[in-house]
Every structure is written in structure tokens, then in C-alpha cells.
Amino acid sequence: MIVFDKLLKPLDYIRIKHAEKAWFDVMLPIILAVMCVAILYILPIPIAFVGNNSVISLVNGILQILSGFYIASMAAVATFQKEGMDNQMEGVPPKLKLKKKNKETIKSLTRREFLTYLFGYLAFMSIFMYFLGGFIQLASGNISMLAAHIAPWFKYMLVAVYMFIVFNILCTTILGMHFMIDKIHRPANRIINNKK
Numbered sequence: 001m002i003v004f005d006k007l008l009k010p011l012d013y014i015r016i017k018h019a020e021k022a023w024f025d026v027m028l029p030i031i032l033a034v035m036c037v038a039i040l041y042i043l044p045i046p047i048a049f050v051g052n053n054s055v056i057s058l059v060n061g062i063l064q065i066l067s068g069f070y071i072a073s074m075a076a077v078a079t080f081q082k083e084g085m086d087n088q089m090e091g092v093p094p095k096l097k098l099k100k101k102n103k104e105t106i107k108s109l110t111r112r113e114f115l116t117y118l119f120g121y122l123a124f125m126s127i128f129m130y131f132l133g134g135f136i137q138l139a140s141g142n143i144s145m146l147a148a149h150i151a152p153w154f155k156y157m158l159v160a161v162y163m164f165i166v167f168n169i170l171c172t173t174i175l176g177m178h179f180m181i182d183k184i185h186r187p188a189n190r191i192i193n194n195k196k
Contacts, residue, residue: 013121016109018094024175029167036167037160049159052139059166060133063126066173070123073176077115085112118176125169135183 014025040047048054093108096117109117136143147155 005070010117010120010124012096013117016094016096016114016117018092021094024171026166028171029164032171033160033163036163037156040159041156049091050136050143055136056133056136056162060130060137063130063133065130066169067123067130068124070119073172073180074116074119074123077112077119077180080112086110087115115176115179118179119173122169122172122176125165129165129169 042051050056087110088108089111093107094114095108096113097108098105
């Protein structure tokens with residue numbers, strides 16, 4: 001179990017709780033995945049999902065680049081020296097439930113911790129999806145044969161799940177960019193006493 005805990009540590013990001021985070025992790029990816037599947041369904045000329053010049057080959061090309069970006073971003077966040085990076089996040093901070101020696105504690109995250117979890121999750125998911133997409137591409141002949149015997153609604157459901165994960169990566173990347181572009185460089189709120 002300890003080995004799996006270490007291998008799956010980047011997925012701890014999923015366990016971070018915050019009301020706004022749920023929009024980037026779940027709500028927006030579901031909306032975008034449903035829209036994408038609906039467009040694929042109504043197009044008069046079908047778009048190839050598997051094979052050459054397909055959705056998966058396009059996504060894999062992008063993931064190949066992004067995985068390196070995520071790892072570099074994680075390293076940058078871990079070593080970034082700026083006042084406030086190790087302070088608890090302002091407002092309602094994201095919280096993570098930790099288990100240590102059969103005890104659960106809820107920790108409010110610092111900006112550095114949150115961004116490290118975020119980019120670690122993105123690096124893990126991009127590498128995982130790259131290899132999953134590669135396997136699907138290699139097995140495309142077998143998948144096409146199996147798909148001929150599967151109900152069309154089930155095919156679209158599988159496409160929706162794949163697109164949900166892709167849009168989850170995209171929306172979470174945008175959240176990470178927001179923090180890297182804006183939040184990290186904002187000066188910390190300070191109380192100024194004008195009384196002498």
C-alpha cells in the first residue's frame with residue numbers, strides 16, 4: 001500500500017476541497033465534454049476519434065509538450081522565493097484532508113503547497129493520458145473491430161469520459177496559469193496604521 005500511496009501521490013490534488021476549485025475540476029469539464037460530444041454527434045462528416053489525424057493524435061501531440069511544462073512549473077513553484085508563498089492562502093483557503101498514523105487532519109494550504117499539488121497532478125495526468133492515448137492509437141484496429149459490436153450510445157459515453165479528462169486538464173491548467181500570472185505577483189494585503 002505504501003508503494004501505491006507514493007505512486008499516486010500527485011492525485012492528492014483531487015482531494016483538495018474548495019468551492020471555486022470544483023468549477024475547474026468538474027463543472028466546466030463536464031459542460032465542455034457534453035458540448036464536444038454533441039458537436040461530434042451532429043456533424044454531417046464524422047471526425048475520426050482514433051487513428052491518424054484523429055482527436056487522440058491531436059491531444060497526444062499537445063500532451064507531449066504540456067507534460068514538460070507542468071514538471072518545470074512544479075519545480076519553479078517549489079523554489080520560487082517571494083514573500084507570502086508559504087503563508088496560508090487569503091480568503092477561504094483550500095483544504096486537504098491528511099491521514100497520518102490512522103489520524104485524519106484537515107490542513108489549510110499555502111499558495112506554494114496548492115500550486116505544487118496542482119502542477120504535480122497535471123504532470124501525472126498528462127503523462128497518464130499520453131500513454132493511454134498511445135495505447136489506444138496502437139490498438140486502433142482492434143478497437144475499431146470491437147466498436148462495430150458496441151451500441152453507439154456507449155461509444156459516445158466513452159468519448160465523453162475521455163474528453164472530460166482532457167477538459168479537466170485544460171481547465172486546471174488555466175487555473176494554474178491564473179495563479180502563476182496574477183495571484184503570485186499580487187502584493188500581500190497589509191494593514192496600515194496612519195495614527196501617530
